[in-house]
Amino acid sequence: MVTVTHSGQRRTPKAAKTNSVFKKVVMAVSGIILVLYLIAHMIGNLKVFAGRESFNHYSEWIRTIGEPAVPSQTTLWIIRIVLLAAVIAHFWAAVSLWRQARRARPERYVSKKAVAQSYASRTMRWGGVIVLLFIIWHILDLTVGAVNPDGADSTPYDRLVASFQNPFITAFYVLALLLLGMHLRHGIWSATQTLGQSNKRRERTVNAFAIAFATLLTVGFLIVPFSVLFNIVD
């Protein structure tokens, strides 16, 4: 390598900040926690096909796990705290790397074309922000019931049906889930790389798994609102 050096132009190295790879590890580990939750959440959602009784009972069960050894909702709150911590860590790492990337290229290219990047990898940042906004609204809608058409006094099953009978709510849900699916497609591959578990031999398998997993999860979630919309569940 030959490098042109120009006296007086040598950049004084800035003080080392948090290691960028460490931030990626935080991103990967918090992402894995959230993915594990998503699997459980999707399976739980499918209880809606077992009927109103079964779905509401499942919802009640989540609040009573561990009783009477521990007070009501203890397990639920432990899960919630872990998830909140994971979301905060994931968000912190993302924002921090996003800012680092912006600092790393202050002057943009006049023309720049992608050669290899997937649509999924390109939508990680804004897609992630939209998914976060969705999650906040989603909790207010179906968990708290504050913005639900049926209000907070209804049962979980009624809230679900009331929400998804509205095509606009369903459309937002579908958009967020598609973005989430793409987020997972790139995220699973990226986390495997970040944790140093990928290699040339495994690369195809990891990517195929990421696509299959993301598709399965997205379909598993989307089947519920569409069933309500088309009156299969009501």
Add this chain to the structure above:
Amino acid sequence: MRSSVGNPADEKRGMNLTLRIWRQKGPSVKGRMVTYEVTDISPDMSFLEMLDVLNEQLILSGDEPVVFDHDCREGICGSCGLMINGTAHGAGVAAPGRTTTCQLHMRKFKDGDTIDVEPWRASAFPVIKDLAVNRGALDRIIQAGGYVSVPTGTAPDAHAVPVPKKDADAAFDAATCIGCGACVAACPNASSMLFTAAKVSHLGLLPQGQPERNDRVVNMVAQQDREGFGGCTNIGECSAACPKGISMENISRLNHDLLGALRAGARPKS
């Protein structure tokens, strides 16, 4: 395919091209794209030879020639490197082939094309003038750990330290990195991860690289952060633009080594 074999008159007809080139007088001056026309460009010319033609034209008309880095012009030194039509080394034009700017031939373009030419853009690669950037940051990453310390003296016997074939091959693949900086230029985050990973892999896979393996990876990663490169998000633009096809598995290997080194208590020198 051009039908030049049967028709010698065709051979003589060169291409007329419009070039939009980034002109910048110095590191702290604002630059801009300037449009030039070149005529009668042979399809057999390399991209740099085409720029040579432009520069001769500029000198004759009393203008300043366009500054760009180059040396071997055979794709092995890593000196040249231009963003051509939005891709590093014109990777988008050369695809599916891999190339350096000096080995990109004008036959890849069509008569009447408009070609955008820009320097590598990263805060760690300040523009010196026009299309030439300072890639000293990559040298400092190497200085931070991209070496093996060996006593000088007679060269040891080549077969004194056995190396498994698989490791030797992977190390050699990584060692083909020419340090051109295309990975940084192509990366949406302006990350130097592929470059650093190639060096970490190259030495970390060989027995001679083991004593310094942990310190190497933590210090090189710390230096790349210090230089102001972005973080890696495993998008893969780097590997696609790399003239030597350095693969993404090297990045995974760097991460693996780094996590192992941090667990083993290795910390970067401040």
